[in-house]
Amino acid sequence: xxxxxxxxxxxxxxxxxxYYEKLYPERNLPEGAIVxxxxxxxxxxxxxxxxxxxxISCKMARQTGGIVFLRIEDTDQERLVENGISKIIQDVxxxxxxxxxxxxxxxxxxxxxxxxxxxxxxxxxxxxxKDLLLNGLAYPDFxxxxxxxxxxxxxxxxxxxxxxxxKWARSRFLTxxxxxxxxxxxxxxxxxxxxxxxxxxxxxxYDAIRGKLEFPEDDIDQVLIKNDGLPTYHFAHVIxxxxxHTTHVIRGDEWVSSLPVHIGLHQVLxxxxxxxxxxxxxxxxxxxxxxxxxxxxDSEAAVSYYHAMGIPVEAVMLYLATVSNSNFEEWYLExxxxxxxxxxxxxxxxGTSGALFDMEKLLNLxxxxxxxxxxxxxxxxxxxxxxxxxxxxxxxxxENRDIAxxxxxxxxxxxxxxxxxxxxxxxxxxxxxxxxxxxxxxxxEWQKITDLDEIHLVLNTYFESYYxxxxxxxxxxxxxxxxxxxxxxxxxxxxxxxxxEAFKGNVADVSTIIRVALTxxxxxxxxxxxxxxxxxxxxxxxxxxxxxxx
RNA sequence: GGUCCGUUGGUGAAGUGGUUGAACACACAUGCCUUUCACGCAUGCACUCAUGGGUUCAAAUCCCGUACGGAUCACCA
Numbered sequence: 001x002x003x004x005x006x007x008x009x010x011x012x013x014x015x016x017x018x019y020y021e022k023l024y025p026e027r028n029l030p031e032g033a034i035v036x037x038x039x040x041x042x043x044x045x046x047x048x049x050x051x052x053x054x055x056i057s058c059k060m061a062r063q064t065g066g067i068v069f070l071r072i073e074d075t076d077q078e079r080l081v082e083n084g085i086s087k088i089i090q091d092v093x094x095x096x097x098x099x100x101x102x103x104x105x106x107x108x109x110x111x112x113x114x115x116x117x118x119x120x121x122x123x124x125x126x127x128x129x130k131d132l133l134l135n136g137l138a139y140p141d142f143x144x145x146x147x148x149x150x151x152x153x154x155x156x157x158x159x160x161x162x163x164x165x166x167k168w169a170r171s172r173f174l175t176x177x178x179x180x181x182x183x184x185x186x187x188x189x190x191x192x193x194x195x196x197x198x199x200x201x202x203x204x205x206y207d208a209i210r211g212k213l214e215f216p217e218d219d220i221d222q223v224l225i226k227n228d229g230l231p232t233y234h235f236a237h238v239i240x241x242x243x244x245h246t247t248h249v250i251r252g253d254e255w256v257s258s259l260p261v262h263i264g265l266h267q268v269l270x271x272x273x274x275x276x277x278x279x280x281x282x283x284x285x286x287x288x289x290x291x292x293x294x295x296x297x298d299s300e301a302a303v304s305y306y307h308a309m310g311i312p313v314e315a316v317m318l319y320l321a322t323v324s325n326s327n328f329e330e331w332y333l334e335x336x337x338x339x340x341x342x343x344x345x346x347x348x349x350x351g352t353s354g355a356l357f358d359m360e361k362l363l364n365l366x367x368x369x370x371x372x373x374x375x376x377x378x379x380x381x382x383x384x385x386x387x388x389x390x391x392x393x394x395x396x397x398x399e400n401r402d403i404a405x406x407x408x409x410x411x412x413x414x415x416x417x418x419x420x421x422x423x424x425x426x427x428x429x430x431x432x433x434x435x436x437x438x439x440x441x442x443x444x445e446w447q448k449i450t451d452l453d454e455i456h457l458v459l460n461t462y463f464e465s466y467y468x469x470x471x472x473x474x475x476x477x478x479x480x481x482x483x484x485x486x487x488x489x490x491x492x493x494x495x496x497x498x499x500x501e502a503f504k505g506n507v508a509d510v511s512t513i514i515r516v517a518l519t520x521x522x523x524x525x526x527x528x529x530x531x532x533x534x535x536x537x538x539x540x541x542x543x544x545x546x547x548x549x550x
Numbered sequence: 551g552g553u554c555c556g557u558u559g560g561u562g563a564a565g566u567g568g569u570u571g572a573a574c575a576c577a578c579a580u581g582c583c584u585u586u587c588a589c590g591c592a593u594g595c596a597c598u599c600a601u602g603g604g605u606u607c608a609a610a611u612c613c614c615g616u617a618c619g620g621a622u623c624a625c626c627a
Contacts (some may be wrong), residue, residue: 041627076626145625161552162623190625199553215554226625233627257554257622280556283620290619322575326563329575351563353556354620361562361576371589411588418588447586480585493584511585523587 005176006133008183009140009191010126010225017131020124024113024243033066035247038092038099039237041073042084046091046303047295048316048357049252049282054097055320056279057250059345061100066247070102071240072117075230085117091303095313113244118236125231128239128269129191129224137196137268138224140189141171142182165195169221191225197264205259208248208277208347218260234261242271253278253352277347280354282323293357300359310385310424315366322365325349363422371417375409378421382408385424393428400435406533407434410525418525433519434530436538440545441520447512449505452550458513459543461487469536473528484510517546 007013027035036057040050054068061068072085081087085106092098101111109116132138143151148164155162172194174182182189197217205213224235231239241249256278266273281292293301300306306316317340321328325345335342370378379397382404386394397404408431411418421427432438449455465486466479481491489510490496490503515527518539524530531539 039627043627073627079626141625148624156551159551163552188625192625210555213554216552220623223625228625230625232625237627252621253555254621255627260553278555281620285561292620323562329562330564330573333575355562358561358576364576414589416589420588477585506585508585515586521586525587527585 001133001136001139002176003134005179006130008180009133009189010130013123013127013130015123015127017127020127020243024245027067027245029067030065032064033247034061034064035067035069035245036061036250037069037071037102037241037244037246039071039073039240039251040088041076041079042081042088043076043079044081044084044087045295046088047293047301048303048306049293049301051092051095051097051303051316052282052320052324053250053252053279054092055317056277056324056345056350058097059343060248060250060347062341063344067100069111069113069244070099070104070116071244072103073233073236074117074119075226075233075236077119077228077230094303094307095317118240119230121236121240122229122231124243125236125239126225126229129231129235132193132224132268133191137194138191139172139174139194140179141169141192141221141223142174142187142189143171161199163220164192165199165220172221188227190223190227192221192223193265193268195219195221195264196268197260203260203263205263205276207256207259208275209350210253210256210278210352213256213259215260218264220261222261222265234258234265238262238265238269238271241274242266242269246274248275248277250277250279253280277350279324279350280352282357283354284357290354290356292354300357308389308425310382310389310426311362311366311422312369312381312424315362315369318365318369319362322361323355326351367419367422370421371412371419375405375412378408378412378427379405382424382427386428389425390428396432396435396438399437403434403533404431407431407525407530410529420525433521433524434533436541439520439542444516444520444546445522446516447509447522449509449513454504455513455517456547456550458483458487458510459517459546462510462514463539463543467531467536469532476528476531480511481507518542 027033029035038050038054038057040046057068060066070089072088074080074084083106085103089103089105099110101113102116103109115121129138151164151168152162154160155168160168169192171192195218197219199216199219201217203215203217205215207213222234223232225231237249240246259276262276263273283290284293284298295301306313318332321340321343322332325343326349328343328345331343332338373381379401383394383397386397408427420430433441446455449458462480462483466483468475468479471479483489484491484507487510488504490506493506493508496503496506511527512522515524515530516522518527518534519530534542
């Protein structure tokens, strides 16, 4: 196509493609370093699947001495959300992830391969499109949406392959005179690739995760530049990843079917394609069907969900690591105290079929993680959570700091600590009865022994004659047994089991009476510790409260 | 409809032709321990790897068909 016409189509371009090729030279990185990117469109909040993908990207880049950068794909101007970039950066940062290069805020960026916001790279894309136009590898298309729709219907009814290709791509055959005439009329147009691909030829692509993939060549005249002058995803991705020297494109597997398009574009532009790595989606079972986790339908898809529930980010990352590399879990079991960074990930250990998102497993990981924190850390983190999501609870934690820490410490400093909490949200329901200001229960969880006279008898006897604040745990328990013997309860479990009729109950029943009277709950951590923390004064108050109610 | 991908237990999965009578983890069940709970310990949990056929001395592992599931086919990414 002649130069004047091309300049009419894509006006105002001051550079040629060689200029850009020189502007963005080869990166100076160690052999085998992986350069990859996170390339979201700023259309809302970050999805847990994005974090999953990002985790893999960061891991692979960092362990090879490479780079991961943030590129904003905002070529769809209609779907943009206000402060979209900040939201992405914030959500990502909340999982402890940051970028080596790329967009850093709405207005700032870092690195010498920018701009990293696609809408600011318009001239670059157009320059490459212009080059294609000049070489007869692209052409303007004035077809309207209605005409396109019409074309599709024709193809459907005659059972042809759907798409704008070959003889169906009518604008291919426009003469330069016809183009000029339409331009004179001011008709809107787009730029399409004049595809030389042949549907009957096959191409082979090696995906780092899925292995050998085979497709027919793409022969569709893909849109390169849209009506608004901005490129389509396909065109922008190919140019950006070439110019930014991306070595590995790590993205969701909804993209595998556009691989022929991307390979084709790399070819016409004379680029060497990067290695493609398509990761499977996180899925969810709904009835009998399995589908991708969806931001709209599934609350657990939003990153904010985990923060609100108080699931520590470490646990979420652990879960994502478990799902991403099949050998991670075993490795982690052998390296209990190792950091995630010490694990060495590989593409071929990433599964190809989507993992069902398993909340149980995540919570289990979280429970284990939280059980390993010190009481002090547990307290601080619970407090930090409460300050964000539950003011009243935060206040209580501050007022009862020492009690809270002592309570959280029960059976924590041991080889295999208690696993009471999977999220900070649960701490409240586990701890409230320790705070005297909160203790005024409406009901008590009485178990086997429910006769109130008997309960009073046990409580009075125990506190009047047996409890001593200064006892060690052994002394405490042996006195508990003495109390049982005195009241007709079995102090020895084996004896009780052999002949339950001979006793009113056993030492477990007596302990339960005391536990419930003091806490209103039948399940609590170790009673001895709880009594120590409450102290005699508080216990008297509670027994008194109970006796007045019944 | 075209194109492509996948299918090992309730879940994540290991496993690429022969110590797999299918590892490991989560969940579940039972028992033990035990002051409740939690922890811990022990045991159980796939009539065999979607299904039919083929190759082979030998197949979850290789080949073909079928079924089911998923992705994609925009001037969205």
